[in-house]
Amino acid sequence: MDLYLPIAEMSVNALVIIGLGGLVGFLSGMFGVGGGFLTTPLLIFYGIPPAIAVASSATQVTGSSVSGAISYYRRGQVDVRMGLVLAAGGFIGSVIGSFIFRWLKSLGQVDITIGIVYVVFLGTVGGLMLKESIGTLLRQRAGQAPSGRTRRHHPLVAALPMRMRFPSSGIYISPLAPLLVGAFVGILTVIMGVGGGFIMVPAMLYILGMAAGSVVGTSLFQIVFVTAVATMLHASQSQTVDILLAALLLVGGVVGAQFGTRAAQKLPPERLRLFLALLVVAVAIRLAIGLTWTPAELFSIQTALS
Structure with a gap:
């Protein structure tokens, strides 16, 4: 079943897009990662223009995250106070990010920038996660006790002023730390x-x-909250949100997130982290190939019939 996307100006198979949304929603509920890191590259691989893929996937992430967040909130696993501070930082970062996005778009460099940023961040984060996950599994197979990590915040965080308590998270730190973390994530x-x-x-x-x-x-x-703000900024400033594309992704994403949260309670956390790390690295490699591989046709000229 093919549908025409008015903003992307192309036809897509609706069932494929819904299935893609379901897969990303499942990962969102399982890992708490929103899923956008996978949605945007997959849409680009499918042929959606990068700027449209970024804006529309942010909309889909909002819907799938709502579904997953509700499930965790019902189990008492959401620190609302911490979440609001992070969201406040995310709002500030989203405004800054929107100016950067518009500037890159005016230069005609937004597509290549999106690809490079994805390769750098996904490659770095995925590599670190993969190293830690493999190390944990090897220690388990050798019968060694897992190396326990003392739960404490970073020394730089301890130096920040105006501390406050976050009882649900069990920490007493300055709200400036999560505010800055949220702002950085908002830009991304x-x-x-x-x-x-x-x-x-x-x-x-x-x-x-x-x-x-x-x-x-x-x-x-x-x-x-952060992806909702990002979606509104994209829609009002760069007009790159394709509502039909986002709706198809949401249909699959909301349903997939529910199954993801249930699966997360049944599977070993070590294997979950390993699977996520492999997925992140695979996406980074595929994007890097797309940026560096010489295409079969170097130039494509289209002419309109009068």
Whole structure:
């Protein structure tokens, strides 16, 4: 069943787009990563223009994250106070990111920038996650006790003033730390069309020192607000949100997120992290190939019939 996308100006198979949204929603609910890091590249691979893919995938991430966040909130695994501080930083970052996106678009460099940023961030984060996951599994097979990580925030965070308590996360830190983390993720959300969870989750664990039980739910909670703001900025400023494309992604994403949250409770966390790391690295490699591989046809000239 083919549908015409008015903003992307192309026809797509509706079932394929819904299935893609379902896959990303499943990963969103399972890992708390929003799923945009996968949606945008897959849309680009399918032939959607990068700028349209970024803006429309941010819309889809909002819907799938709502579904996942509600599931975690019902289980008491969302730190609302922390989530609101992160969301406030995300709002500031989204505004900054929108100016950067418009500037790149005016220069005609937004497509190549999106690809390079994806390769750098996904390659770095995926590589670090893969190293840690393999190390953990090897220690388990050798019968060694897992190397316990003392849960504490980064020394730089401890130096920040105006501390406040976040009881659900079990930490007492300055709100400036999550505000800055949220702002950084907000910039990435606008430029990359991601929820930022693949950076937010490690930052919450290793920089802010949050309790692991509240990390995924809180990540999804802040993603809802940040991606909603990013979507409105894209729609009002760059006009790159394709509503029909976003709706198809949402149909699959909302349903997939529910199955993802259930699967996360049944599968071993070590294997979940390994699977996510492999997925992130694979997407980075595929994007890098697309940026460097010489196309079969170097030039394409289209003429309009009068």
